[in-house]
Amino acid sequence: xxxxxxxxxxxxxxxxxxxxxxxxxxxxxxxxxxxxxxxxxxxxxxxxxxxxxxxxxxxxxxxxxxxxxxxxxxxxxxxxxxxxxxxxxxxxxxxxxxxxxxxxxxxxxxxxxxxxxxxxxxxxxxxxxxxxxxxxxxxxxxxxxxxxxxxxxxxxxxxxxxxxxxxxxxxxxxxxxxxxxxxxxxxxxxxxxxxxxxxxxxxxxxxxxxxxxxxxxxxxxxxxxxx
Amino acid sequence: xxxxxxxxxxxxxxxxxxxxxxxxxxxxxxxxxxxxxxxxxxxxxxxxxxxxxxxxxxxxxxxxxxxxxxxxxxxxxxxxxxxxxxxxxxxxxxxxxxxxxxxxxxxxxxxxxxxxxxxxxxxxxxxxxxxxxxxxxxxxxxxxxxxxxxxxxxxxxxxxxxxxxxxxxxxxxxxxxxxxxxxxxxxxxxxxxxxxxxxxxxxxxxxxxxxxxxxxxxxxxxxxxxx
Numbered sequence: 001x002x003x004x005x006x007x008x009x010x011x012x013x014x015x016x017x018x019x020x021x022x023x024x025x026x027x028x029x030x031x032x033x034x035x036x037x038x039x040x041x042x043x044x045x046x047x048x049x050x051x052x053x054x055x056x057x058x059x060x061x062x063x064x065x066x067x068x069x070x071x072x073x074x075x076x077x078x079x080x081x082x083x084x085x086x087x088x089x090x091x092x093x094x095x096x097x098x099x100x101x102x103x104x105x106x107x108x109x110x111x112x113x114x115x116x117x118x119x120x121x122x123x124x125x126x127x128x129x130x131x132x133x134x135x136x137x138x139x140x141x142x143x144x145x146x147x148x149x150x151x152x153x154x155x156x157x158x159x160x161x162x163x164x165x166x167x168x169x170x171x172x173x174x175x176x177x178x179x180x181x182x183x184x185x186x187x188x189x190x191x192x193x194x195x196x197x198x199x200x201x202x203x204x205x206x207x208x209x210x211x212x213x214x215x216x217x218x219x220x221x222x223x224x225x226x227x
Numbered sequence: 228x229x230x231x232x233x234x235x236x237x238x239x240x241x242x243x244x245x246x247x248x249x250x251x252x253x254x255x256x257x258x259x260x261x262x263x264x265x266x267x268x269x270x271x272x273x274x275x276x277x278x279x280x281x282x283x284x285x286x287x288x289x290x291x292x293x294x295x296x297x298x299x300x301x302x303x304x305x306x307x308x309x310x311x312x313x314x315x316x317x318x319x320x321x322x323x324x325x326x327x328x329x330x331x332x333x334x335x336x337x338x339x340x341x342x343x344x345x346x347x348x349x350x351x352x353x354x355x356x357x358x359x360x361x362x363x364x365x366x367x368x369x370x371x372x373x374x375x376x377x378x379x380x381x382x383x384x385x386x387x388x389x390x391x392x393x394x395x396x397x398x399x400x401x402x403x404x405x406x407x408x409x410x411x412x413x414x415x416x417x418x419x420x421x422x423x424x425x426x427x428x429x430x431x432x433x434x435x436x437x438x439x440x441x442x443x444x445x446x447x448x449x450x451x452x453x454x
Contacts, residue, residue, distance in 0.1 A: 038283065041291040045272075045279040052272040053350075056265065064268040123280075128355040
């Protein structure tokens with residue numbers, strides 16, 4: 001654990017009072033019954049609150065729906081796993097032999113969970129402020145490059161809002177065709193918004209996804225036409 | 228607002244530095260564009276963390292799944308609305324005229340949201356510790372009478388775990404009949420666990436709910452038999 005502790009101090013400037021908590025945070029359930037899962041439960045909630053506060057301050061005019069989408073984009077497994085990989089958490093994880101052999105040190109879900117567990121352990125060890133400082137530190141770049149909340153809405157919602165804002169009628173989606181065998185079906189859907197613009201199409205493995213693609217294509221078409 | 232402030236101080240022992248935040252927390256979206264929704268977003272996350280910490284400490288041996296079920300039971304709309312009603316929050320809410328006429332002061336969702344908004348405002352005004360003290364205070368009784376995590380699992384899961392723990396085979400569910408017209412169908416399902424015990428039955432508007440009822444009946448039967 002000494003190596004892990006000096007890594008934590010160098011990268012995240014934190015030293016545990018109770019190093020047993022840190023060991024527990026690094027212990028995957030495949031390695032021991034005394035593992036990180038309870039800490040992850042706590043860390044997930046700490047992370048949610050700290051990021052909620054950060055987007056709340058960063059976007060004073062945003063609706064609660066936009067705040068919620070911004071938070072989801074920041075705390076999703078993929079971002080957590082990227083942050084954990086950048087920090088080099090994987091090297092210090094305690095995994096069972098099966099997970100070790102199959103590359104568990106690099107698996108997104110394991111890395112993301114480990115990061116949350118560390119936040120949970122820091123919260124218990126040093127309190128809310130210590131956890132908050134650490135989380136804001138590792139999210140600093142992402143909080144500066146915060147995405148436009150608009151871009152996080154799904155294409156169907158954005159298309160509908162774009163049309164409503166211009167007093168135009170709602171888009172219509174139509175299933176054009178289904179191809180492929182029972183469990184590998186491909187749905188093709190068209191999207192039309194009245195006479196002005198031609199219909200667009202989208203293809204995917206579910207009807208809903210195909211509609212989203214057709215809506216995205218329609219948005220692109222409308223925005224190009226309106227330039 | 229003076230009445231509301233003295234109510235808050237008497238019931239929750241908190242005095243806002245920025246009373247504008249408190250006004251905003253009490254303002255429903257039907258009353259003003261400057262309303263409680265953003266504070267509710269924050270308050271929901273504060274509440275989640277404080278209750279996560281409380282169940283974490285109260286149940287040192289519980290799995291993260293059980294902790295999560297305990298938290299959900301505590302922070303669900305119905306409990307929040309009960310707490311808000313007990314405190315008398317409704318009297319101080321600022322509602323639009325439509326909501327006022329239709330009894331918005333007593334509506335569960337409005338009461339629950341208002342309570343979360345107050346927590347969010349206290350978090351901004353007084354920091355995490357102030358919010359934490361307030362939340363633990365209003366949840367004190369509920370945290371003492373914490374339900375058994377077992378009872379929060381759904382009956383099908385509990386039945387399966389009960390049988391597995393005794394090395395017995397898994398329960399079987401069978402659709403016995405469907406009655407009623409297209410949109411008011413009633414599903415009847417039977418549940419059997421081998422020869423020892425007779426099958427139980429459950430009826431409901433969906434097949435899944437009927438299975439849960441049949442499983443609950445089977446659990447009762449097995450527990451009575453095993454006494």
